Amino acid sequence: MKAPNFLLLLLLLSVIVPVIIQCDDNLINQICRRTPFRDLCIATLEPNTNSSSSDVKGLASIMANIVLGNASDTLNYIEGLIKQAPDPQQERALANCAELYIPVVRYELPQAIDALSKGHFGFANYCIADAGKQADACEKGFSGSAKSPL
Numbered sequence: 001m002k003a004p005n006f007l008l009l010l011l012l013l014s015v016i017v018p019v020i021i022q023c024d025d026n027l028i029n030q031i032c033r034r035t036p037f038r039d040l041c042i043a044t045l046e047p048n049t050n051s052s053s054s055d056v057k058g059l060a061s062i063m064a065n066i067v068l069g070n071a072s073d074t075l076n077y078i079e080g081l082i083k084q085a086p087d088p089q090q091e092r093a094l095a096n097c098a099e100l101y102i103p104v105v106r107y108e109l110p111q112a113i114d115a116l117s118k119g120h121f122g123f124a125n126y127c128i129a130d131a132g133k134q135a136d137a138c139e140k141g142f143s144g145s146a147k148s149p150l
Contacts, residue, residue, distance in 0.1 A: 027054070027055070027056065027059065028041075028042060028045050028046060028051060028052075028059065029042065031045075031056065031059060032045070044063065044066055045059060045062060045063065048062050048066075050062060057116060057119070060116050060124075061113060061116050061117065064109065064112055064113045064116055064124070064128070065113060067109060067128075067131075068105065068109040068110065068113065071101060071104050071105050071109060071131065071135075072105050074101060074135075074150070075098065075101040075102065075104075075105050077150070078094055078097045078098050078101060078138075078150070079098060081094050081149055082094045082095060082098065090142075090149070093141045093142045093143075093148075094149075096138065096141045097138035097141060097150070100134040100135070100137055100138045100141075101134065101135070101138065103134070104130075104131045104134050104135070108127045108128075108130055108131045108134075109127065109128075109131055111123075111127050112124045112127035112128050112131070115127065138150070
């Protein structure tokens with residue numbers, strides 16, 4: 001998945017983590033209504049077979065695991081692009097992106113998932129927000145003629 005979609009999923013996750021809802025309505029719709037990208041939120045959560053029986057914490061965990069998968073895919077995509085970079089400037093920008101994504105995939109998002117399972121929502125939110133900053137920094141690393149291929 002390309003980085004902008006990864007950023008959107010991170011944004012959705014950062015909204016879901018602190019939400020506490022006390023209604024009988026469809027939980028996915030309730031949560032996704034509170035996000036800036038309602039349709040993406042619903043399209044991401046509804047296909048998951050565990051979503052319909054999950055509480056808020058479970059939905060946040062599902063979304064965090066999806067985000068981790070997307071971040072892993074993005075890192076793999078970046079590593080493939082590095083091998084095909086048309087010029088040294090783009091190769092450097094892509095290498096910088098890989099350096100930013102590696103800790104997100106190996107440490108930050110797994111720590112966020114672990115924190116969610118333990119009810120440490122503040123720390124989970126911190127890890128998720130930082131992962132978003134790393135993805136944004138990757139995109140900003142492309143300047144001038146080195147247009148982002150992500």
